[in-house]
Amino acid sequence: MKYLRIPMERVAILIGHNGETKNEIEERTGVKIEIDSKLGEVIIDDHKIENPLIAIKVDNIVRAIGRGFSPQNAYRLFDDDSDFFIFDLHDYVGKKPAHIRRLKSRIIGREGKTKRVLEELTDSRISIYGHTISVISDIFKMNILKKSIDMLITGSKHATVYRFVESQIKELRMQQKYGL
Secondary structure, three states, X not given: OEEEEOOHHHHHHHHOHHXXXXXXXXXXXXXXXXXXXXXXXXXXXXXXXXXXXXXXXXXXXXXXXXXXXXXXXXXXXXXXXXXXXXXXXXXXXXXOHHHHHHHHHHHHOHHHHHHHHHHHXXXXXXXXXXXXXXXXXXXXHHHHHHHHHHHHHOOOOHHHHHHHHHHHXXXXXXXXXXXX
């Protein structure tokens, strides 16, 4: 059994209209999910599952929905090649709201440009929620995306980050094409 807590305002999204989201996760994985809608607590009952990877997938999907992703984007984590990562901005600048806001703004960019460019270049999804930045990406591009977000958080110029991502994606494509 695994116990999680998600923000109260995300509980309804995890449950879904008439329980659709919860039921979809349970049907696709065979894992029973109990949700306490008054406390935001989630119990993932995975003791009947033989494949431990499925339990990790359910855990990641629940956490992704809790961190602001839509269920459709979180369902990308059913794929074996997808991964999930959370940056906690408190680890970078402490708990001052002004500092957290500044870092979130750097990732979002003017009119959402930075977030959109990173998502398009890496075919990933980024969610900025509370004091976290969460990422769903395929395992090959995850390190590129993590490094680029870390560069932005630590103050690198946006143009430098874009060039880094473009060069890394180009190199990854070459490796995949020629089996390097």
